[in-house]
Amino acid sequence: MLEILTANRLSDGDVVYRTAAGDWVDTIDDAELIDDTDQLTVAVAAAQADVKASRVLDVAPIAVETAEGHIVPKRLRERIRAFGPTVKSDHRPGAV
Amino acid sequence: MYRYDEFDATFVRQRVAQFSDQVERRLRGEITEDEFRPLRLMNGVYLQLHAYMLRIAIPYGTLSSTQMRRLAHIARTYDKGFGHFTTRQNLQFNWPALKDVPAILAELAEVEMHAIQTSGNCIRNVTADHFAGAAFDEADDPRPYAEILRQWSSLHPEFSFLPRKFKIAVTGAAHDRAAIRLHDIGLEVKRGDDGGIGFAVHVGGGQGRTPMIAREINPFVPEADILAYVDAILRVYNLFGRRDNKFKARIKILVHETGIDELRRLVEEEFAQIRGGVLGLPAEEAERIRAYFAPPAFTARPAASARLDAARAGNPALDRFSRQNLHRHRTPGYTSLTVSLKPIGGIPGDASADQMDAVAAIAERWAFSEIRVSHEQNLILPHLALDDVPEVFAALAEAGLATANAGAITDIIACPGLDYCALANARSIPLASALSERFGAPDRQDEIGPLSIKISGCINACGHHHVGHIGILGVDRKGEEFYQISLGGNPDESASIGDIIGPGFFADGVIDAVETVVDTYLKLRTSPGETFLAAYRRLGEAPFKEALYGA
Numbered sequence: 001m002l003e004i005l006t007a008n009r010l011s012d013g014d015v016v017y018r019t020a021a022g023d024w025v026d027t028i029d030d031a032e033l034i035d036d037t038d039q040l041t042v043a044v045a046a047a048q049a050d051v052k053a054s055r056v057l058d059v060a061p062i063a064v065e066t067a068e069g070h071i072v073p074k075r076l077r078e079r080i081r082a083f084g085p086t087v088k089s090d091h092r093p094g095a096v
Numbered sequence: 097m098y099r100y101d102e103f104d105a106t107f108v109r110q111r112v113a114q115f116s117d118q119v120e121r122r123l124r125g126e127i128t129e130d131e132f133r134p135l136r137l138m139n140g141v142y143l144q145l146h147a148y149m150l151r152i153a154i155p156y157g158t159l160s161s162t163q164m165r166r167l168a169h170i171a172r173t174y175d176k177g178f179g180h181f182t183t184r185q186n187l188q189f190n191w192p193a194l195k196d197v198p199a200i201l202a203e204l205a206e207v208e209m210h211a212i213q214t215s216g217n218c219i220r221n222v223t224a225d226h227f228a229g230a231a232f233d234e235a236d237d238p239r240p241y242a243e244i245l246r247q248w249s250s251l252h253p254e255f256s257f258l259p260r261k262f263k264i265a266v267t268g269a270a271h272d273r274a275a276i277r278l279h280d281i282g283l284e285v286k287r288g289d290d291g292g293i294g295f296a297v298h299v300g301g302g303q304g305r306t307p308m309i310a311r312e313i314n315p316f317v318p319e320a321d322i323l324a325y326v327d328a329i330l331r332v333y334n335l336f337g338r339r340d341n342k343f344k345a346r347i348k349i350l351v352h353e354t355g356i357d358e359l360r361r362l363v364e365e366e367f368a369q370i371r372g373g374v375l376g377l378p379a380e381e382a383e384r385i386r387a388y389f390a391p392p393a394f395t396a397r398p399a400a401s402a403r404l405d406a407a408r409a410g411n412p413a414l415d416r417f418s419r420q421n422l423h424r425h426r427t428p429g430y431t432s433l434t435v436s437l438k439p440i441g442g443i444p445g446d447a448s449a450d451q452m453d454a455v456a457a458i459a460e461r462w463a464f465s466e467i468r469v470s471h472e473q474n475l476i477l478p479h480l481a482l483d484d485v486p487e488v489f490a491a492l493a494e495a496g497l498a499t500a501n502a503g504a505i506t507d508i509i510a511c512p513g514l515d516y517c518a519l520a521n522a523r524s525i526p527l528a529s530a531l532s533e534r535f536g537a538p539d540r541q542d543e544i545g546p547l548s549i550k551i552s553g554c555i556n557a558c559g560h561h562h563v564g565h566i567g568i569l570g571v572d573r574k575g576e577e578f579y580q581i582s583l584g585g586n587p588d589e590s591a592s593i594g595d596i597i598g599p600g601f602f603a604d605g606v607i608d609a610v611e612t613v614v615d616t617y618l619k620l621r622t623s624p625g626e627t628f629l630a631a632y633r634r635l636g637e638a639p640f641k642e643a644l645y646g647a
């Protein structure tokens with residue numbers, strides 16, 4: 001099963017994903033794709049160290065698929081976290 | 097309007113300073129999330145799906161123009177330009193950064209606002225009828241008592257670690273617009289035989305996974321005793337409320353398991369001990385607080401407004417708006433106006449910073465600078481001359497706020513649901529938008545009449561689905577959003593919990609299902625005067641079940 005690691009950044013709460021280099025970024029496509037249990041264990045341990053270091057919170061592995069070169073979470077909840085609220089229109093600048 | 101006294105001001109300032117320090121220490125990594133979480137929750141800061149969320153208390157739903165402008169400013173400066181008014185008469189900002197929260201709280205403190213007791217197992221923001229102090233049918237303004245309860249419960253050491261959260265609502269009218277029977281304690285201001293003020297006290301109402309209608313524990317507690325009586329209830333709850341199981345910890349479970357008669361006995365026993373003590377409410381003190389809520393300087397006016405009537409005759413949109421969104425005021429020539437935050441197809445309860453500023457300006461110019469937040473997620477201008485309604489309507493229309501649908505089928509309550517909330521099973525907002533569009537045509541709404549749809553994205557019931565005439569609850573069905581429909585719920589003095597009507601629907605079927613229910617009602621009602629709720633109570637579930645699922 002293909003997975004990536006997600007969390008919320010401590011300072012602003014934003015949704016972030018863990019890259020292969022161990023950085024936390026906003027763009028889901030830059031997340032490290034993991035399909036190996038040992039690799040996942042290592043990544044989670046490193047991510048937990050970032051929780052300890054007060055960089056991120058709520059670390060979780062999530063199941064994803066790749067489609068046309070993009071990473072798409074399997075669960076709706078995670079798709080909403082990744083791509084934003086699905087509401088048709090709201091008052092956010094630039095929202096449709 | 098109530099002004100902070102020195103005690104309030106000092107304590108809010110101290111709290112801001114304290115929390116600023118805690119945030120800095122957290123950002124520097126000096127305290128862990130486990131240590132910090134309870135501290136941030138005590139200050140209204142949650143972590144949601146996309147970001148932190150800040151919940152700001154609006155005591156008894158009353159706001160001044162100055163405060164509304166400050167909320168607009170915060171939305172613009174620190175958030176994404178909008179805020180979400182909730183069923184708890186609170187405002188939630190969905191996108192603040194933790195590092196900005198101390199600055200936000202400092203800005204709020206300047207206009208006598210805060211986020212204290214908006215979370216945790218304490219006594220939460222006391223809510224009240226949004227037409228308080230204005231409605232024609234009121235025994236008295238309930239807000240002074242909400243304020244007295246707020247002062248008594250603020251940072252009350254004995255009640256800061258209750259078995260569970262505790263919600264109190266107060267109404268001044270027999271027609272209950274504050275859903276007092278769905279709160280842990282619900283109070284109704286009444287007049288005794290001698291004209292003196294007292295309260296009918298209801299206890300043990302609540303929504304969530306085990307919805308219950310409150311029971312009347314005392315039909316009339318005199319004003320002087322009310323704090324002592326409420327305190328006695330809290331003491332009994334604190335002692336006997338269950339702490340072993342979070343789902344059984346609300347006072348409604350205690351009422352259910354102990355029985356109202358035994359609970360009444362325990363409360364009376366406790367009350368007998370503290371009655372007349374420090375918790376007495378001397379008439380002078382009640383008077384002092386009431387003075388803060390003195391009505392504005394109304395001028396003598398004829399009961400009907402020739403000016404408004406003439407304008408209505410020439411402007412069908414204004415006519416419709418006046419029919420739908422005005423509520424009878426107790427002073428001749430005045431009205432209370434609902435500013436609907438339910439544009440057709442929009443997001444229930446959301447207002448942009450510009451809209452908040454517009455409402456602040458309108459209130460300042462025409463409505464004594466007073467604004468209310470209703471638990472139906474709308475705003476109210478409680479005191480407005482009927483003569484000024486045409487100008488106010490035009491100004492609201494300019495700000496995109498003149499939707500004529502108060503109490504209509506598109507006046508939908510919806511919680512944030514899966515678009516924002518970390519606890520959600522399913523989305524609420526897109527469903528509300530789609531239903532609003534389906535029924536949005538003015539003729540269709542008029543044909544249907546008063547009908548409330550209420551939507552929650554999980555069993556916590558923040559969207560009041562149990563008491564919607566049509567309630568919709570989002571659940572998770574093997575990873576897919578699935579919606580249960582209940583019928584016949586009602587939050588007022590004839591409160592009832594809706595009946596789940598049958599198997600639920602996936603998102604693509606639920607809008608049609610609601611329309612089937614509505615069409616069944618239209619077909620079976622005795623006359624256009626028979627409301628959905630009345631018809632459902634007469635007919636029962638059967639015809640609706642049959643229409644939805646076949647015989």
Ligand code: HEM
Binds near residue numbers: 260278
């Ligand atoms: C988005 C973050 C929110 C969280 C985490 C949250 C959490 C909860 C939880 C856990 C309960 C159940 C309490 C119980 O059964 O003991 C609850 C109830 C409730 N919440 Fe929320 N809620 C949120 C947002 C809201 C919003 C936006 C509103 C108003 C629109 C709201 C209004 C209520 C109401 C009215 C209840 C029912 C009161 C009762 O239990 O009797 N909540 N909430």
Ligand code: SF4
Binds near residue numbers: 554
């Ligand atoms: S009802 Fe559930 S989904 Fe909706 S806001 Fe409350 S906790 Fe979140």
